[in-house]
Amino acid sequence: MGGICAVLGPDAEQLVKKMCQSLRHRGPDDEGFFIHKNIALGHRALQTDNELVSHQPLGNEDGTVWITFDGEIYNKGQLIEQLEKNHTFHTHSSAEAAVHAYEDDGPNCVKKFNGMFAFCLWDSKNGWLFSARDRVGIKPLYYYSCPNKFLLASEIKALLRDPSVPRKPNEHVIYDFLVTGYQPHTEDTFFTGIKELPPAHYMFADQKRISLGKYWDPAAIEPDQLRADEYHASKFRELLLDSIKIRLPVNSPFGSFLSGGLDSTSIVCLVNDILKSSSLPMNANREPQKLFSAVYRESVADERPFIGEVSRLVTTKTNYVFPSAAGLWNDIKPFVYYMDEPVTVLNYYAYWCLARIAKGQVKVAFSGQGPDEFLAGHNDHFVAYLKELWRKKRIASLLIELVASLNRYGLLSIIRYATTMFTSSDKLQVKKLLKPQFVAANNSGQAERKDNSLRATLLLDITQNRLPIHLRVGDRVSSAFSIDSRCPYLDHRIVEFAFSLPETQKIRNGWNKYVLRSAMKGFISEAVRRRKKLGTPIPLERWMQDLRGKLREVFNSSKFQEREYFNQAAILEVFDRYCEGRLSRLERQYYANVLWRILNLELWLETFF
Numbered sequence: 001m002g003g004i005c006a007v008l009g010p011d012a013e014q015l016v017k018k019m020c021q022s023l024r025h026r027g028p029d030d031e032g033f034f035i036h037k038n039i040a041l042g043h044r045a046l047q048t049d050n051e052l053v054s055h056q057p058l059g060n061e062d063g064t065v066w067i068t069f070d071g072e073i074y075n076k077g078q079l080i081e082q083l084e085k086n087h088t089f090h091t092h093s094s095a096e097a098a099v100h101a102y103e104d105d106g107p108n109c110v111k112k113f114n115g116m117f118a119f120c121l122w123d124s125k126n127g128w129l130f131s132a133r134d135r136v137g138i139k140p141l142y143y144y145s146c147p148n149k150f151l152l153a154s155e156i157k158a159l160l161r162d163p164s165v166p167r168k169p170n171e172h173v174i175y176d177f178l179v180t181g182y183q184p185h186t187e188d189t190f191f192t193g194i195k196e197l198p199p200a201h202y203m204f205a206d207q208k209r210i211s212l213g214k215y216w217d218p219a220a221i222e223p224d225q226l227r228a229d230e231y232h233a234s235k236f237r238e239l240l241l242d243s244i245k246i247r248l249p250v251n252s253p254f255g256s257f258l259s260g261g262l263d264s265t266s267i268v269c270l271v272n273d274i275l276k277s278s279s280l281p282m283n284a285n286r287e288p289q290k291l292f293s294a295v296y297r298e299s300v301a302d303e304r305p306f307i308g309e310v311s312r313l314v315t316t317k318t319n320y321v322f323p324s325a326a327g328l329w330n331d332i333k334p335f336v337y338y339m340d341e342p343v344t345v346l347n348y349y350a351y352w353c354l355a356r357i358a359k360g361q362v363k364v365a366f367s368g369q370g371p372d373e374f375l376a377g378h379n380d381h382f383v384a385y386l387k388e389l390w391r392k393k394r395i396a397s398l399l400i401e402l403v404a405s406l407n408r409y410g411l412l413s414i415i416r417y418a419t420t421m422f423t424s425s426d427k428l429q430v431k432k433l434l435k436p437q438f439v440a441a442n443n444s445g446q447a448e449r450k451d452n453s454l455r456a457t458l459l460l461d462i463t464q465n466r467l468p469i470h471l472r473v474g475d476r477v478s479s480a481f482s483i484d485s486r487c488p489y490l491d492h493r494i495v496e497f498a499f500s501l502p503e504t505q506k507i508r509n510g511w512n513k514y515v516l517r518s519a520m521k522g523f524i525s526e527a528v529r530r531r532k533k534l535g536t537p538i539p540l541e542r543w544m545q546d547l548r549g550k551l552r553e554v555f556n557s558s559k560f561q562e563r564e565y566f567n568q569a570a571i572l573e574v575f576d577r578y579c580e581g582r583l584s585r586l587e588r589q590y591y592a593n594v595l596w597r598i599l600n601l602e603l604w605l606e607t608f609f
Contacts, residue, residue: 009149071117137199255290260306263368370489404510
């Protein structure tokens with residue numbers, strides 16, 4: 001992991017050093033610069049293995065190409081073997097592999113990389129900066145341009161070190177965030193003028209123009225022929241095992257974030273099997289993985305029985321952390337600062353607590369992000385599938401899934417979710433909490449999706465809705481505590497395989513993530529393999545009531561009233577009814593997240609403006 005930044009324009013050296021300083025948390029172990037006239041590259045490095053990191057920025061043999069690189073190319077060994085025929089290597093690092101691959105293949109080099117990466121290189125012969133980001137967007141990259149100046153960095157806060165960058169909230173993004181709960185994942189950010197390089201894109205930039213290109217698109221993956229369940233399960237397990245192996249750090253302690261659910265449990269158990277395997281020669285003195293879990297003392301859904309079972313299975317003690325309302329309020333300002341932009345739900349605070357207890361114990365931690373988004377792990381995926389079966393007149397399959405879901409989740413749970421889906425529009429409820437002029441200026445209406453199939457819903461979740469915000473939070477939280485978070489499920493080979501699968505490998509007989517459950521049979525406990533998804537069971541209602549005085553102080557402030565976004569009287573009325581138990585169960589469940597988004601936005605405005 002590292003922090004990267006670049007400046008093309010006046011005062012490049014002075015500015016890039018300020019930007020690099022703001023990224024110190026991403027790489028506390030080393031700092032480096034490349035300066036040439038009005039070009040400057042900066043780099044911060046985290047040493048994840050017990051050996052010296054490759055000092056960056058680094059250049060090619062004749063010094064005509066220089067790079068600052070964040071992340072890792074996991075197939076760099078094979079790449080270097082091919083590239084050594086024409087190039088001399090000094091570090092055998094991912095950064096140096098990227099430099100020489102670019103020299104040979106230009107922008108097409110990124111198609112050969114398997115990894116998580118964001119980088120920027122200066123090509124002096126062509127007079128441009130070339131930047132790229134990994135396929136699913138694990139590593140971040142932001143930029144700002146104006147006449148005669150171009151800035152680029154791992155985090156927005158680094159770009160804000162330049163006083164000429166305007167600090168202006170992006171009203172359209174704010175509106176979408178408040179109303180839909182999502183930040184439609186385009187190039188726009190919450191800061192007007194600051195852009196995000198989208199996942200699976202590369203970019204050329206000089207002082208006159210910027211051009212982007214897309215090199216990978218999961219929508220283009222063709223469904224494969226129908227095969228036996230055993231084939232799909234075996235292939236998925238094979239890919240996941242290899243993805244974990246190539247991400248294992250060589251010489252340093254590492255850990256896994258364990259929720260007790262299917263996704264993280266599978267990672268923990270497969271890591272354990274790999275470490276016990278004789279196929280890895282460096283295992284003689286290898287420490288076992290460390291486990292980190294967040295649980296809530298006030299929650300009715302206690303994950304500890306599942307976590308404890310996994311811990312006993314891999315014979316490793318779990319490090320528990322207990323997030324609380326008081327802890328949240330103590331951490332709220334640094335949390336908002338390190339996120340750069342508002343986040344959709346308060347559940348993400350659990351990641352903050354996990355990363356904090358992991359710091360000092362490990363520098364690398366595995367995360368289970370991914371399967372919920374591409375293997376249909378959410379309730380609305382199940383609804384999309386049922387609707388698709390109805391449209392295709394597959395009535396028998398529809399009835400089977402309905403009956404199975406009743407057996408799996410219970411009638412009350414299904415009715416409750418259906419009520420949430422079909423009750424009066426959520427958007428209309430949020431708009432009542434906003435100032436009419438703000439709504440009128442931004443209420444252009446969402447374009448209706450023509451394709452509401454399960455596949456289209458999953459594609460939207462990994463490219464725009466859920467996965468991008470999960471990855472942004474994961475990156476910011478882990479980097480805030482100088483931890484390298486790795487996501488084995490998001491190896492592009494696994495994502496491609498998932499989108500080649502028939503729908504019945506994602507949802508079948510009321511079970512979601514069917515192929516993963518099949519692949520893990522015999523590798524994890526049946527209690528976890530066959531459990532339903534709980535999400536992060538954060539006691540949100542209890543916390544909101546515990547913090548009532550502090551939150552009401554924010555909502556009742558003159559500063560809050562003067563914002564151009566909020567209908568203060570309506571928000572206070574809903575908040576008081578919420579805390580006093582005068583809302584229905586459905587309203588409480590809904591408004592809890594809406595109130596958090598409003599609070600988070602207000603704290604973000606106070607932090608950055």
